[in-house]
Amino acid sequence: MANICTQIAGLQLRNPVLTASGTFGYGTEFADLINLADLGGIIVKGTTLHPREGNDYPRMTETPSGMLNCVGLHNKGVEHFCQHIYPKIKELPTRVIVNVSGSTIEDYAACAARIDALDRIPAIELNISCPNVRQGGMAFGVTCEGAASVVRAVREVYHKTLIVKLSPNVTNIAEIAQTVEDAGADAVSLINTLLGMAIDIERRCPRLSLATGGLSGPAIRPVAVRCVWQVAKAVRIPVIGLGGIMNADDAIEFFMAGASAIEVGTANFIDPTASVRIAKGINDWLDSHGCHSLQEIVGCVS
Amino acid sequence: MKYLRNFTVTAVEHLNPRNILLRLTDPAAPLPDCHPGQFVEVKVDGSDKTFLRRPLSIHFVDRVNNELWLLVQMVGDGTRALANLQTGNTLNVLLPLGNGFSPVQQQGERVLLVGGGVGVAPLLEYGKYLCEHHATPIFLLGARTREDVLQLDRFKQYGEVYVTTEDGSLGEQGFVTQHSILQNSTFDRISVCGPKPMMQAVAQYARKSNLPCEVSLENLMACGLGACLCCVEKTKKGNVCVCTDGPVFNINDLTW
Structure with a gap:
């Protein structure tokens, strides 16, 4: 068995497979179907300082090899998370990481500070790339100044592993990655969804309530692999890759492009066991190719 | 408890040009407990244009033959791919999902089950359940034409069935909310599944009549x-x- 233990800054993972925020609930929704101990970790739903109702229905439409969503950070707020969800998930047999989002820099910092106090949450993923909210979200992640200001503010109050999730809806993602590295990020994860749109031609209206939404699924995988490859060459901090990973071969592409770990997202909707299947598949691939550790292939494609 | 199982197709009954009855069995294990009104998510293989699973109501659970029945309307590429399944094919099913209809409230209660089009699907299993628990289901099924009225004989096994069609080719002409049974009989509560405008019309009737009403979205x-x-x-x-x-x-x- 190859060694697939993974380290993302101070965060030790049993294997390099995480579940992407917003695609795996709080993990408990999948507990009947998989052994959560087989995962590297779970990144729970985007959490904000205040409760958010999210956007109106319809929030989702199927597209070629993917889907568009405009959920809009629907969640009950960080206080609800701390009081009612954290007690249920803190004993899960895997790492639990919280995805943190916000409308203002102050909100991001206050939410992160609240989660800093939770013993069993070793890391946060800072979402500066949600395309489905009118204020904040992606607005911070598409400029170097915006990204740096959020990351700096959160770094001041958050003392554990800080992962920053990047948007692909930018001209130069490597530049943004370097900026958040300089601002104190311990790792970056990429890519969030690509901004897209679909139209119902019979009703002559957008298929999503917000008109636009985030595209995910295998349709975006080549874009994601390219982004990971560009960012991994530009920064010294670890890169977590995601975007349309459906199987172990897809994951291997991301490792070769320079990712130290990966996230499985939309695949969870089609196959709720996808994440553990991929974790096992990575191991099998390494064994069958004579690799003793995952490290041997990380960034091997220059 | 939820399960992800590979079912085998035992039959594909073509009910009309738009609807099929998919009969599935699990060769390896008994079907899990399912409440009437719950649904499943099926994985659609062999369809290039679709990506996500398709949610389908549990139409009927045949414990004797260990069969799960799904009523499918061909509306897009995914459901058309399901209609192309052959006996012996495998279908990956996530089940059972959701909450389901209310349990029996009191023995002998009269429950009006209103279905529109393919929305009749969950009402067969619910009707069976009500019968088995000493309640009385009364079915009111609406469709566009005679051909669109699904599973009529199977509904008749569990109770009185009343029909409306928009063209009057079967039962009373018009919409379910116009059927004379609503004036001529009394009910303790109503359960509805069908197109949203129909469910909203029935909900309005239930409010006016002061009857408890649940709808399946x-x-x-x-x-x-x-x-x-x-x-x-x-x-x-x-x-x-x-x-x-x-x-x-x-x-x-x-x-x-």
Whole structure:
């Protein structure tokens, strides 16, 4: 068995497979179907300082090899998370990481500070790339100044592993990655969804309530692999890759492009066991190719 | 408890040019416990244009033959691919999902089950359940034409069946809310599944008549597990997932 233990800054993972925020609930929704101990970790739903109702229905439409969503950070707020969800998930047999989002820099910092106090949450993923909210979200992640200001503010109050999730809806993602590295990020994860749109031609209206939404699924995988490859060459901090990973071969592409770990997202909707299947598949691939550790292939494609 | 199982297709009955009855069995194990009104998510193989699973109501559970029945309307590429399944094919099914219809409230209660088009699907299993628990289901099925009335004989096994068609080719002409049974009989409560305008009309009738009423929604969904938060319905508690808080809702909880 190859060694697939993974380290993302101070965060030790049993294997390099995480579940992407917003695609795996709080993990408990999948507990009947998989052994959560087989995962590297779970990144729970985007959490904000205040409760958010999210956007109106319809929030989702199927597209070629993917889907568009405009959920809009629907969640009950960080206080609800701390009081009612954290007690249920803190004993899960895997790492639990919280995805943190916000409308203002102050909100991001206050939410992160609240989660800093939770013993069993070793890391946060800072979402500066949600395309489905009118204020904040992606607005911070598409400029170097915006990204740096959020990351700096959160770094001041958050003392554990800080992962920053990047948007692909930018001209130069490597530049943004370097900026958040300089601002104190311990790792970056990429890519969030690509901004897209679909139209119902019979009703002559957008298929999503917000008109636009985030595209995910295998349709975006080549874009994601390219982004990971560009960012991994530009920064010294670890890169977590995601975007349309459906199987172990897809994951291997991301490792070769320079990712130290990966996230499985939309695949969870089609196959709720996808994440553990991929974790096992990575191991099998390494064994069958004579690799003793995952490290041997990380960034091997220059 | 939820399961992900590979079922074998035992029969594909073509009921009319748009609807099929898919009969499935699990060769390896008994079917899990399912409440009437719950649904499944099936994986659609062999369809290039589709990606997500398809949510389908549990139409009937045949414990004797260990069969799960699904009623499918061909509306797009995914459902057309399901209609092309052959006996012996495998279908990956996630089940059972959602909450289901209310249990029997009192022996002998008269429950009006109103279905429109393919929305009749969950009412067969619910009708069977009510019969088995000493309640009386009365079916009111609406469709566009005679050909669109699904599973009539099977519904008749469990209770009186009344029909409306828009063209009058079977039963009374018009919509379900215009059927004379609503004037000529009394009911203790109503359960509805069908197109949203029909369910809203029945909900309005129930409110006017002071009858408890529950409706089964079919919002577009991805995961079926409460993870993606795509299938939300606006309720008095805010946006909630139809897949986990529903698909069955009491109309008093909705903002209709």
